[in-house]
Amino acid sequence: MAASLGRLRSAIYDKEERKTCVRILPTLFQFYGHGKNVDNSLPIKTDKDTLREGYRFILSDEDDVDSTWGKRLVKRYYDKLFKEYCIADMSQYKKGKIGLRWRTEKEVISGKGQFICGNRKCDENVGLGSYEVNFSYVEAGEQKQALVKLVACKRCAEKLAHKRQKEKEKEMKLSAEEDLKERDKRKREHDDESEDTTEDESSKKRSRKKKDLKGTSNRKVGNKDDDFEEFLEGMFP
DSSP, rough: HHHHHHHHHHHHHHHHHHHHHHHHHHHHHHHHHHOOOOTTTHHHHHHHHHHHHOSSSSHHHHHOOOOOHHHHHHHHHHHEEEEEEEEEEEEGGTEEEEEEEEHHHHHHHTTTTTTBBSBBBBOOOSSEEEEEEEEEHHHHHHHHEEEEEEEEEEEHHHHHTTTHHHHHHHHHHHHHHHHHHHHHHHHHHHHHHHHHHHHHHHHHHHHHHHHHHHHHHHHHHHHHHHHHHHHHHHHHH
């Protein structure tokens, strides 16, 4: 009897508790859920966004002086990088675009960029060479330059000089074309001079021939006159 009464009392209590929960749930949902008036149009700026916005390849003295939270975050990240050798992105080397960044601790431990080729997508560890690269880049709207070190294999080193090599080949091709045009021009001028010389010689030959014919004709006329005079003198002794 007592057990049945206890179960009945518990069932009544649970029923009332459920009713209470049903009554307060809409209020809780309205306050903590979608019913609360929240402006979702404002973007949320994460630490990654702050780093992407404030990161500099080489921090200047002005960046160190600035004490805002974002600058301090960038400075802490910058101090964790290893700046002896660089890692290169050569995916657009044919366009003359090569990206460089400093190495992380994980890459230093694995030897990437020092004992393994510094190209991000190359794992060659034989025939490596250390190169000083004059890195020209645009950062925060400013044109900047930095002399950095990059370890690369022979094949990736050729990618570094791809644009310069193509420009050199283009210059050599243009120079060869200019030389060919100049030779053709000189040859045409020489041919024209030869033709003029030939024509002058022909004209001189024709002039000499005419003079010779004229002289011969005059000598013949002179001989005829002499014969006629002798004939007349013979008629009147």
